[in-house]
Amino acid sequence: MNAPIAPTPHDAELQALARQDAFSMPIDEIDVSKPRLFQEDTIGHYFARLRRDDPVHFTENQFYGRFWSVTKYHDIMHVDTNHGIYSSDWTQGGIALFNAPNPEQRLQMFIAMDPPKHDEQRKAVSPIVAPANLASMESTIRARTAKVLDELPRNEEFNWVQRVSIELTTQMLATLFDFPFEDRKLLTWWSDVATSVPEVDHLVESQEARLAELGKMLVYFTRLWNERVNAPPKGDLVSMLAHNPATRHMSPMEYMGNLTLLIVGGNDTTRNSMTGGLLALSQNPAEWDKLRANPALVDSMVPEIIRWQTPLPMMRRTALQDAELGGKKILKGDKVVMWYLSGNRDEEAIDRPEAFIIDRARPRQHLSFGFGIHRCVGNRLAEMQLKILWEEILKRFAVIEVTGPPTRLLSNFVRGISHLPVRIPG
Amino acid sequence: MPRVIFFEHDGTRHEVDATNGVSLMRAAVDHSVPGIDADCGGACACATCHVYVDPDWLPKTGGRTEMEESMLSFAAATQDNSRLSCQIVMSDALDGIVLRLPEGQH
Numbered sequence: 001m002n003a004p005i006a007p008t009p010h011d012a013e014l015q016a017l018a019r020q021d022a023f024s025m026p027i028d029e030i031d032v033s034k035p036r037l038f039q040e041d042t043i044g045h046y047f048a049r050l051r052r053d054d055p056v057h058f059t060e061n062q063f064y065g066r067f068w069s070v071t072k073y074h075d076i077m078h079v080d081t082n083h084g085i086y087s088s089d090w091t092q093g094g095i096a097l098f099n100a101p102n103p104e105q106r107l108q109m110f111i112a113m114d115p116p117k118h119d120e121q122r123k124a125v126s127p128i129v130a131p132a133n134l135a136s137m138e139s140t141i142r143a144r145t146a147k148v149l150d151e152l153p154r155n156e157e158f159n160w161v162q163r164v165s166i167e168l169t170t171q172m173l174a175t176l177f178d179f180p181f182e183d184r185k186l187l188t189w190w191s192d193v194a195t196s197v198p199e200v201d202h203l204v205e206s207q208e209a210r211l212a213e214l215g216k217m218l219v220y221f222t223r224l225w226n227e228r229v230n231a232p233p234k235g236d237l238v239s240m241l242a243h244n245p246a247t248r249h250m251s252p253m254e255y256m257g258n259l260t261l262l263i264v265g266g267n268d269t270t271r272n273s274m275t276g277g278l279l280a281l282s283q284n285p286a287e288w289d290k291l292r293a294n295p296a297l298v299d300s301m302v303p304e305i306i307r308w309q310t311p312l313p314m315m316r317r318t319a320l321q322d323a324e325l326g327g328k329k330i331l332k333g334d335k336v337v338m339w340y341l342s343g344n345r346d347e348e349a350i351d352r353p354e355a356f357i358i359d360r361a362r363p364r365q366h367l368s369f370g371f372g373i374h375r376c377v378g379n380r381l382a383e384m385q386l387k388i389l390w391e392e393i394l395k396r397f398a399v400i401e402v403t404g405p406p407t408r409l410l411s412n413f414v415r416g417i418s419h420l421p422v423r424i425p426g
Numbered sequence: 427m428p429r430v431i432f433f434e435h436d437g438t439r440h441e442v443d444a445t446n447g448v449s450l451m452r453a454a455v456d457h458s459v460p461g462i463d464a465d466c467g468g469a470c471a472c473a474t475c476h477v478y479v480d481p482d483w484l485p486k487t488g489g490r491t492e493m494e495e496s497m498l499s500f501a502a503a504t505q506d507n508s509r510l511s512c513q514i515v516m517s518d519a520l521d522g523i524v525l526r527l528p529e530g531q532h
Contacts, residue, residue: 081471081493119499130502131530364465364474371471373496379465380532 011405018042022049031059032069032339032412033097035200038313039410047071047342056326063199064097067316067335068328071342073349073367075326079317079338081372086317086336088374089114090257093318096413097337098197100207107194109257111265111374121258122377124244125237128176129381133235137175141385144171145392152424157403160420164389165274172385173266178236179224190217191267194260195414218256225255237262268414269311270382274389275406275417276309277301280356282402287358295394301358302386307366308356313341313415315370340367341415400424428521432459432477435529444516450525451475451512461527468512473497474531475511476504480524487514487523502532
């Protein structure tokens with residue numbers, strides 16, 4: 001592996017070097033799949049070069065193979081809304097850059113299925129995050145958020161990710177699954193394992209080890225399934241899956257896949273927006289002043305945080321037929337990667353995209369949730385969690401000092417922050 | 427200028443101008459009618475401009491495309507008169523059309 005590099009966006013020298021590198025190297029050598037670029041947070045320069053010079057860009061990578069990078073907002077929208085051409089199906093390779101060569105090792109989850117099966121399975125769980133149900137969850141989320149914030153240490157440094165972001169998202173997941181609360185840290189672990197690429201991050205030692213850990217998840221959740229399938233239907237995700245005609249006869253691999261999807265979907269994403277939002281405000285003190293002066297701006301700040309962080313920077317598709325995209329000829333079977341993180345910085349679609357602005361006119365017009373039939377099912381829940389967090393922060397803390405650089409994940413699939421040191425005076 | 431009448435879920439009435447050739451979603455957004463989120467900006471890609479078209483007006487709005495059908499099928503609380511307002515284009519024939527909004531967009 002590469003020597004550890006202190007990743008900090010404050011590191012002006014590192015950023016300047018990366019910019020120079022990105023804009024001087026031969027275009028065909030640019031490879032935006034390199035996880036190191038995400039860990040250093042220098043990836044943006046390479047995307048900027050591609051948007052300018054080669055918006056639909058071909059790469060052949062030793063590990064990930066051949067793939068197209070789609071970097072402009074409107075091209076990404078085109079791919080995301082043409083699911084008949086650009087497949088998500090796990091049998092084609094699924095939604096991640098890396099796909100196990102052996103299809104039996106691929107996760108069978110509805111995000112990695114095409115219609116009609118995708119539609120049927122998605123509809124089995126989507127009512128849990130429908131508007132009426134969200135309203136019923138709000139008071140629980142607010143009470144828990146208040147408790148977590150009230151218990152934070154004062155005048156000493158601590159890791160915001162561990163104490164706030166992970167804690168709140170894990171509690172939320174436990175509620176959605178009606179998962180034993182005392183075991184909830186298992187959910188965090190399974191989420192991390194699910195998004196791990198062992199060859200890259202070494203979280204576990206191999207793909208086999210990764211699947212073995214997810215197998216433990218399946219065993220645990222099969223117990224919950226068996227309890228609930230024989231009980232009257234209730235409002236948690238396991239019960240909903242166990243009672244819905246579209247999902248009650250899922251194979252164990254499909255159950256495991258969908259659990260993984262729901263755990264990652266509810267965890268990695270909001271966790272990193274909770275951290276990324278604090279980091280963004282600390283780097284943009286004038287925006288924080290605006291927010292303190294007008295707390296109602298939380299409403300427009302939340303989608304801006306989600307755009308800014310883009311916690312899932314990409315989704316992959318596979319072309320089912322030859323197609324043209326941005327002037328390039330895509331061939332049947334090609335991997336096509338939509339880089340949401342790049343589209344969210346596209347000046348043709350977003351005004352001043354490199355600026356964090358908490359009172360944008362159309363803040364929800366960003367790509368972080370995807371668009372089309374695979375659009376994030378939990379988008380409004382995620383927004384509500386973030387809104388409540390910031391409302392409760394504003395009630396309590398005049399300032400939260402970020403005392404050191406963030407530690408970012410070595411991953412091109414989750415734009416994550418594992419450590420953010422902070423201190424709350426008072 | 428033709429007019430569109432929106433009723434929020436709580437019954438609040440908004441009567442706004444709309445331009446022929448422009449979507450009803452755009453009329454709502456341009457006049458800040460609450461309850462039309464329109465996350466995708468009119469690409470029929472998110473279902474957050476969901477409306478219930480008054481039954482008297484429904485036949486005049488035309489049919490749903492396949493993509494609209496798909497996106498609506500994932501929205502909450504849909505009815506036979508559910509449409510995505512970004513997919514209905516204003517015309518003189520729709521002057522005075524009445525649209526009701528769902529409890530929330532999702």
